Amino acid sequence: MMQQQELAGAGLRGPFPLSSDAIEEELVERCPGTYALGFVDHLGRFAISYVGSAGEDLKSKLKAHIGTAAQFKFRHFADERQAYEKECEIFHKFMPSGNILHPSRPRGTDWTCPKCRR
Numbered sequence: 001m002m003q004q005q006e007l008a009g010a011g012l013r014g015p016f017p018l019s020s021d022a023i024e025e026e027l028v029e030r031c032p033g034t035y036a037l038g039f040v041d042h043l044g045r046f047a048i049s050y051v052g053s054a055g056e057d058l059k060s061k062l063k064a065h066i067g068t069a070a071q072f073k074f075r076h077f078a079d080e081r082q083a084y085e086k087e088c089e090i091f092h093k094f095m096p097s098g099n100i101l102h103p104s105r106p107r108g109t110d111w112t113c114p115k116c117r118r
């Protein structure tokens with residue numbers, strides 16, 4: 001059952017309103033993480049329109065998106081690689097309409113996507 005809930009929620013916390021107040025309240029300073037932007041649909045499900053990750057500072061990256069979506073979900077990771085792999089996982093699972101291209105590998109790394117190995 002826990003597993004089911006985890007999959008349904010993409011393993012992220014939220015949704016929260018995509019506002020400066022909510023971001024300040026929920027996120028930690030200077031910490032990597034993965035985020036999804038979207039909205040709650042008429043069935044009460046979170047519909048993901050965009051997925052991304054931040055290798056250093058999820059908080060400031062998310063703030064740059066204010067105004068582009070109604071809500072966000074996120075998860076902090078201690079490690080940049082985990083944030084990237086989570087981004088890839090969500091990209092393949094949900095194919096968000098705002099993500100035209102596959103997530104790009106963080107600069108200076110040779111990490112591959114856990115789903116398609118590219």
Ligand SMILES: [Zn+2]
Pocket residue numbers: 088092102113114115116117118
């Ligand atoms: Zn991939």
